[in-house]
Amino acid sequence: xxxxxxxxxxxxxxxAGTWLLLRPRTFQVVIGLSLLSNAVNLxxxxxxxxxxxxxxxxxGSMPVDPAQYADPLPQALVLTAIVIxxxxxxxxxxxxxxxxxxxxxxxxxxRGADEA
Amino acid sequence: xxxxxxxxxxxxxxxxxVFAATLLVIDEQRRIWKRSVSxxxxxLLLASALALLRDADAGIPLVYRLGGWPAPFGIVLVxxxxxxxxxxxxSLLGLAAYLFSCARWDRAGPRFHCLLHALLMGVNGAxxxxxxxxxxxxxxxLLAASYGLALHGSGRARVQASLHYIIVNLVASLxxxxxxxxIYGMTGTLNMAELSVQVPLVAAADQPLLLxxxxxxxxxxxxxxxxxxxCFWLPRSYATACAPAxxxxxxxxxxxxxxxxxxxxxxxxxxxxxxxSFGRDWLxxxxxxxxxxxxxxxxxxxxxxxxxxxxxxxxxxxxxxxIGAAQVGVSTAALYYLLASTLGVSALFLLVEVIExxxxxxxxxxxxxxxxxxSFESEGFEEVGVAIPATWALLGISFIVCMLLLxxxxxxxxxxxKLALLDALLGLPVVGPSTWVLLTLLMLxxxxxxxxxxxxxxRIFWAAEQTLSVRxxxxxxxxxxxxxxxxxxxxxxxxxxxxxxxxxxxxxxxxVSYLEGVLP
Numbered sequence: 315x316x317x318x319x320x321x322x323x324x325x326x327x328x329x330a331g332t333w334l335l336l337r338p339r340t341f342q343v344v345i346g347l348s349l350l351s352n353a354v355n356l357x358x359x360x361x362x363x364x365x366x367x368x369x370x371x372x373x374g375s376m377p378v379d380p381a382q383y384a385d386p387l388p389q390a391l392v393l394t395a396i397v398i399x400x401x402x403x404x405x406x407x408x409x410x411x412x413x414x415x416x417x418x419x420x421x422x423x424x425r426g427a428d429e430a
Numbered sequence: 431x432x433x434x435x436x437x438x439x440x441x442x443x444x445x446x447x448v449f450a451a452t453l454l455v456i457d458e459q460r461r462i463w464k465r466s467v468s469x470x471x472x473x474l475l476l477a478s479a480l481a482l483l484r485d486a487d488a489g490i491p492l493v494y495r496l497g498g499w500p501a502p503f504g505i506v507l508v509x510x511x512x513x514x515x516x517x518x519x520x521s522l523l524g525l526a527a528y529l530f531s532c533a534r535w536d537r538a539g540p541r542f543h544c545l546l547h548a549l550l551m552g553v554n555g556a557x558x559x560x561x562x563x564x565x566x567x568x569x570x571x572l573l574a575a576s577y578g579l580a581l582h583g584s585g586r587a588r589v590q591a592s593l594h595y596i597i598v599n600l601v602a603s604l605x606x607x608x609x610x611x612x613i614y615g616m617t618g619t620l621n622m623a624e625l626s627v628q629v630p631l632v633a634a635a636d637q638p639l640l641l642x643x644x645x646x647x648x649x650x651x652x653x654x655x656x657x658x659x660x661c662f663w664l665p666r667s668y669a670t671a672c673a674p675a676x677x678x679x680x681x682x683x684x685x686x687x688x689x690x691x692x693x694x695x696x697x698x699x700x701x702x703x704x705x706x707s708f709g710r711d712w713l714x715x716x717x718x719x720x721x722x723x724x725x726x727x728x729x730x731x732x733x734x735x736x737x738x739x740x741x742x743x744x745x746x747x748x749x750x751x752x753i754g755a756a757q758v759g760v761s762t763a764a765l766y767y768l769l770a771s772t773l774g775v776s777a778l779f780l781l782v783e784v785i786e787x788x789x790x791x792x793x794x795x796x797x798x799x800x801x802x803x804x805s806f807e808s809e810g811f812e813e814v815g816v817a818i819p820a821t822w823a824l825l826g827i828s829f830i831v832c833m834l835l836l837x838x839x840x841x842x843x844x845x846x847x848k849l850a851l852l853d854a855l856l857g858l859p860v861v862g863p864s865t866w867v868l869l870t871l872l873m874l875x876x877x878x879x880x881x882x883x884x885x886x887x888x889r890i891f892w893a894a895e896q897t898l899s900v901r902x903x904x905x906x907x908x909x910x911x912x913x914x915x916x917x918x919x920x921x922x923x924x925x926x927x928x929x930x931x932x933x934x935x936x937x938x939x940x941x942v943s944y945l946e947g948v949l950p
Contacts, residue, residue: 335601340593347600354607359613387620388611391563395607398570402603405577406596413593416586422597424590 316364320356327353339418340410344403351399355392362388438485439494439509439558441478442517445471446551453544465816466534468543472525475550479518486514487766487930491937491947493560501882502624502949506560510944511934512765516688519769520681523776523915524550525658527674530780530909533902535672538583541783542674545582549575550669553703556685560948562610562620565689569606569654573599576682579675580667588670595667598653598660606650612643626696626941641708642855644697653809654686655664658720665727669735673783676735683746684772689759691753691761695938710754714864717751718871720744725875728882734890737882738775741836744875745771751868752851759854761935766928770920773869774791774835777913781828784910785890788822793861811847821902826891828910833887835917838872838878843920848872 327349334346362385370386372378398402410420456464459603485492491510495501509517538540552572559565577599582594614620615638617628632640649660656664664683668676690713698708724744731737745767749869752764831842838848852872855865920927937943 334596336551345598347597349600349605350604351582354604354611358610358611359558363615388614389616391611394563394567398567398603399600402570402574402596402600405574405598409577409589409593409596409875412584413589422593424586 316366320360320364324356324360327332327356338421338423340413340422343422344406344410347406348399348403351403355395355399358388358392358395360388362386397430434707435481435485437494438478438482439492441463442475442482442521442554443507443551443558445475445478446547446554450544450551452546454541458540461537461828464543465536468528468546468846471547472521472528475521475554475692476518476525479514479521479880480587482509483514483518484845485509486511487933489535489933489937489943493947502619502621503774505564506621506623506948507558508560508623508944508948509558510947511930512651512688512692512938513557515765515769515930515934516681516684517554518548519684519772520553520557522913523678523681523772524777526909526913528906528909529912530677530795531674531795533905535583535674538672539581541578544576545578546674546678548572549579551575553625553681553685553687557688560622560667562613562622562625562693565615566603566610568605572685573603576675576679579678580671582675583672584915585670588672591663591667591670594663596917598663602650602653605646605653607646609643609647612639612646616643621939621948622693622696623945626945627949633873645709647693648888651686651689652716654682654748655690655750656683656686656720656743657716657746657750658723658743661720661723662850663879665731665739667738669733673780676738676779676783680742680772680776680779683742684768687746687749687753687768691938695756696816696944699939699941710756711864712818713754714751714868717747717749717754718864718867720747721751721868721871723747725871725878727865728875729878731882732886734786734886735779738778738782739887741771741778741879742775743827744823745775745836747937748851748868748872748875751864752855755855755858755865756939756941757854757858758932758935759857760929761938762932763847763850765931765935766843766920766924769927770835770843770847770917773913773917773920774832774842776912777828778832778836779912779918780906780910781825781832785825785829788825788902797932798859822905825902825906828914829883829887829891831914831917833879834835835914837876837883839876839880841921843917843924846921846924848876 331346331350331353334342334349337343365384368382368384370384370389372383413424414420419425449467452467453464456467456496463833486509491508494507496505524546524894531542549572552568552575555568556565559568560734577620580595581588610620613625616632616639617624617625619628629640668679671679694709721744724747727740728737728744731740749764749768752760835842835844852869855869858865895917
């Protein structure tokens with residue numbers, strides 16, 4: 315059941331993100347990229363296999379059975395990916411604000427609304 | 431190895447980071463300070479790249495384990511022959527961009543030198559890393575810096591082009607992440623050497639998923655490399671970027687090519703037990719299409735900076751098609767061509783900016799009008815001899831040298847690169863139809879470059895009385911001559927460089943020492 319829920323979540327996010335990415339307005343593109351990066355983050359997370367109630371940090375005081383623990387690496391990867399995509403989105407928002415100011419339109423090609 | 435020498439592989443990454451941070455805190459008004467610190471950083475980087483090159487040439491890759499963790503668990507940096515050479519190339523381009531930027535461009539916006547060092551850090555890290563996720567991180571570092579450099583100087587055209595550039599690269603990064611995490615899910619490791627061991631062991635049922643992951647990764651790299659049909663963003667954003675940034679960007683496409691070359695051969699080459707057939711046809715076909723697209727672009731454009739950008743695309747196409755042959759000899763020639771074409775395109779980007787700046791604003795329109803209607807200058811004006819300013823003559827000669835290099839004519843290294851490529855391709859046991867297409871396209875793209883270059887050159891350098899205000903500073907001349915001088919070094923030392931490259935290509939195709947170095 316878990317698998318279906320998370321697969322659907324990734325699919326919906328990625329689908330909506332892709333559709334928005336192909337729209338002509340810069341704002342839609344930014345939201346699309348954010349949705350896509352969330353889909354990718356969930357995907358990275360699920361690559362460590364889905365576990366419920368398993369800690370990713372090994373308790374060194376007793377003998378370790380790896381089967382009792384969740385894979386910590388994808389969690390570390392996803393953290394890095396979140397930070398990077400957050401920073402890049404912030405940068406993109408600044409650039410598109412500048413582009414809006416310079417071109418006077420929020421079309422990705424800088425064309426007016428009538429031509430779009 | 432003892433003392434600081436054991437830290438050699440990480441120095442090209444840490445050094446630019448330290449200097450980027452230092453440059454950030456120096457006030458923008460203190461230009462002399464900024465420039466001195468930046469120059470010091472670049473010279474130290476060059477020295478460390480040379481030291482790395484010398485040590486890597488001993489044949490055993492230098493492996494640096496961060497934190498002392500053993501290989502498949504910790505992160506490693508690997509300085510082998512190819513990585514060391516690419517780091518050297520990056521630092522040479524960095525130095526040229528620095529020299530050029532000091533004349534005017536570093537004043538066009540804030541923090542140019544800081545971004546320059548950040549970009550070099552990302553590029554060097556991407557060349558040296560032995561870990562797939564680290565490769566992603568370094569890609570992001572170099573991309574973030576390149577966004578800043580692409581926007582340097584601002585202006586509507588630059589911002590528009592950068593917007594496309596950023597969006598395309600963000601999507602490529604997402605593909606990269608999906609590929610990396612799928613590979614981790616299939617194999618349970620991200621260490622490149624360990625992956626080379628693990629990839630053949632993946633269960634048959636999981637093979638399609640693994641190949642899909644590899645294809646996604648390849649897509650991410652090929653977008654960076656500017657492959658057709660994913661390269662339509664490239665001419666505009668490189669042509670609008672300020673000249674020193676564009677000159678540096680010439681190496682960014684090579685980072686993509688380097689990643690394809692290294693990972694493809696590690697995962698699917700002979701060492702991994704594969705026959706290397708996965709994706710080979712795609713590489714060749716897409717490389718050929720890119721080469722054709724670049725050649726057409728070179729032929730069709732009237733804009734000098736776009737001309738440079740399209741030459742970059744066609745050189746990338748040549749490289750990818752050659753890599754697809756997956757033979758040591760061809761790879762050696764391709765690496766030589768990579769060095770030559772990167773230097774050439776880089777010099778051209780710098781040259782173009784100087785030329786465009788020196789021309790009268792309406793010179794283009796006038797030249798076209800005169801082609802159609804003849805000269806509309808007043809009759810009866812007799813010119814007795816033509817006085818060409820020395821600097822303009824110098825620019826003209828540099829332009830010719832650049833063109834000879836890019837078209838692959840003697841005596842420039844482009845010729846040696848193309849000749850070696852043709853020779854290696856014809857020496858293959860099986861000369862298939864794709865080889866003949868590549869040969870034809872190589873010739874035709876050279877011809878297209880020559881025709882387009884003479885057309886543009888005649889219009890710029892031989893046009894009447896428009897060129898009397900050449901504004902070029904000593905630093906800019908030095909930067910261009912430096913890059914072209916390096917190209918001449920490639921010719922003069924061709925024998926030794928070829929030997930080095932052959933050794934590099936051999937260890938790429940049979941990465942025994944790489945694997946043994948990383949996984950003892």
